[in-house]
Amino acid sequence: MTVKPIPAALLGDSITLFVPESWGWTAQEISNVRVVRSSEVTDHAALNAMDVSELTVYYDCTNSYPADVRFSAGMLLEHDGTRYELIRTEEFAAETLHHIRITARKI
Secondary structure, X not given: OOOOOOOHHHOOEEEEEEEEEOOEEEEEEEEEEEEEEEOOEOOOOOXXXXXXXXXXXXXXXXXXXOOOOOOOOOOEEXXXXXXXXXXXXXXXXXXXXXXXEEEEEEO
């Protein structure tokens, strides 16, 4: 079974991926992705409620750039000036890998 790429009209966002190295972090620009933000706070009644907003990023293996990116939990990403920690990655494949869904929580 062949799965079509995510339509280019839906891939208008970009993120910066921070990959951990032994000496710090390396920044890598990722473009042509779909970013969906959800906003949430913990314990609305608490005096010091925490913002635990999440991003869901859809990376298309055909149309997103660069093509050779590896995502794993613990990496950081930045979108619109806000940093998030990757907490989950899911790969979707038929005959070949066609897209990756990344979930990241605001830090």
